[in-house]
Amino acid sequence: MNVIDWLTPWELSPTLVLAFIVGGWLFVRGTRVHRVSGARQAFFWIGMALLYLSMHTRIDYYAERMFFIHRLQHLVLHHLGPLLIMGAYPGQVLRAGLPMSWRLRLRDFRQSKPGRILVAVLTNKILVPLLFVVLVLGFLIPSVQFYSMLDWRLYRFMNWSVVISGFMYWNLILDRRPSPPAVLSPGGRIISPVITMVPQMVVGAIITFTEYDLYPIFDLCGRAIPGMTAVMDQAIGGLTMWVLAGFVEVFGLLFALATLMRLSAKNRLPNKQDAMRARQSVVAPVS
Numbered sequence: 001m002n003v004i005d006w007l008t009p010w011e012l013s014p015t016l017v018l019a020f021i022v023g024g025w026l027f028v029r030g031t032r033v034h035r036v037s038g039a040r041q042a043f044f045w046i047g048m049a050l051l052y053l054s055m056h057t058r059i060d061y062y063a064e065r066m067f068f069i070h071r072l073q074h075l076v077l078h079h080l081g082p083l084l085i086m087g088a089y090p091g092q093v094l095r096a097g098l099p100m101s102w103r104l105r106l107r108d109f110r111q112s113k114p115g116r117i118l119v120a121v122l123t124n125k126i127l128v129p130l131l132f133v134v135l136v137l138g139f140l141i142p143s144v145q146f147y148s149m150l151d152w153r154l155y156r157f158m159n160w161s162v163v164i165s166g167f168m169y170w171n172l173i174l175d176r177r178p179s180p181p182a183v184l185s186p187g188g189r190i191i192s193p194v195i196t197m198v199p200q201m202v203v204g205a206i207i208t209f210t211e212y213d214l215y216p217i218f219d220l221c222g223r224a225i226p227g228m229t230a231v232m233d234q235a236i237g238g239l240t241m242w243v244l245a246g247f248v249e250v251f252g253l254l255f256a257l258a259t260l261m262r263l264s265a266k267n268r269l270p271n272k273q274d275a276m277r278a279r280q281s282v283v284a285p286v287s
Contacts, residue, residue: 010061013055054073066228097270147219208235213234
């Protein structure tokens with residue numbers, strides 16, 4: 001199989017292609033307005049390439065027929081791809097790439113009540129980490145996995161949902177600002193990856209050591225690698241969650257730790273005494 005065959009979409013998705021073209025176009029336009037370092041541009045394009053290769057090439061064929069490749073695919077969709085793209089801090093750049101009339105409409109929408117509600121939901125410090133874990137683990141329930149692999153609509157919803165939850169989560173964790181305006185405190189950005197990492201590692205370990213086939217759907221679809229047993233396929237997939245996914249989250253944790261140290265060095269961490277004085281000034285009577 002040559003390179004062209006590998007890059008040929010297993011199932012063509014015009015919506016996905018359009019999303020990638022628009023995202024890349026806005027980022028290129030935005031770099032003409034804002035100065036974006038080479039490292040940030042590299043993070044963005046590598047993350048975009050990994051997401052595209054995972055979702056819209058021949059790899060998707062193997063992900064439908066091998067459990068461990070399916071887990072590697074979701075490692076990219078849920079963890080690595082969104083982590084790299086959000087590590088490029090593309091928000092301001094993408095907004096700068098919009099035509100001026102669209103930027104004004106976006107600004108007005110964000111200032112409206114529906115816009116504020118939407119932003120509050122998409123950046124909720126409890127909901128977002130919860131979705132980050134629940135979506136990836138929920139689709140591993142054998143019955144849910146079975147129907148998600150058979151129904152193309154559920155399959156696409158599964159893939160898109162883990163990508164979107166990944167973007168929402170890493171948007172919170174990689175925020176370099178103090179809190180406020182950041183939603184999570186610098187310490188919360190360190191603790192959150194630990195909390196979200198543990199249940200994924202536990203489930204990965206359970207899958208790894210299970211000695212019977214949890215996901216017969218891959219046999220039903222026809223395993224793409226002859227000679228690999230269901231239990232071996234399952235064990236490698238479990239290890240992918242147990243070790244590799246945890247490894248990626250450690251990178252997010254270290255980045256959050258670096259942010260905490262940077263803010264501390266600049267004396268930009270919240271100060272309890274300052275907060276107390278601020279509260280006292282609010283309640284103090286006017287003379």
